[in-house]
Amino acid sequence: MSRRKGEQPIPRLLDTWSESHPVVHMIRTGSSWFAAWQMQKCTPTAKLARQTGIAAARLTAISHGDRMSRAELDALARAWNVSAGDLAGSIPDKRLVMD
Structure with missing residues (x-):
């Protein structure tokens, strides 16, 4: 993302999970929770690996x-x-997250 000199960065607000969220629709229509988030946020695996x-x-x-x-x-x-x-909360099987 490029911006002009002296310009303030745009704040990134947290995405809020709700029943009307697009990821809910994707999960209900057959996508896995991971694929749904990855598609919604447009993050290729290589970029996600670098970020995480x-x-x-x-x-x-x-x-x-x-x-x-x-x-x-x-x-x-x-x-x-x-x-x-x-x-x-978006993960259907809660046993997938280990504490």
Whole structure:
């Protein structure tokens, strides 16, 4: 993102999870929770790996339904600009997040 000299950066507001969120529709129509967030936020795996510090192979495992740690969930939440609680709330199987 480029901006002019002296111009203030645009604040990034947290995305709020609700029943009317586009990710809800994607999950209901067959997308996995991970794919739905990845498509909504337009983050290729390589970029997501750089932003989160999670290896691309590990992200692929998570996207295929592997369990994840709370630290991984927090990193994904920061990358997708959503609270960790809202991201965890979007995961249909709560057993996927390990504390």
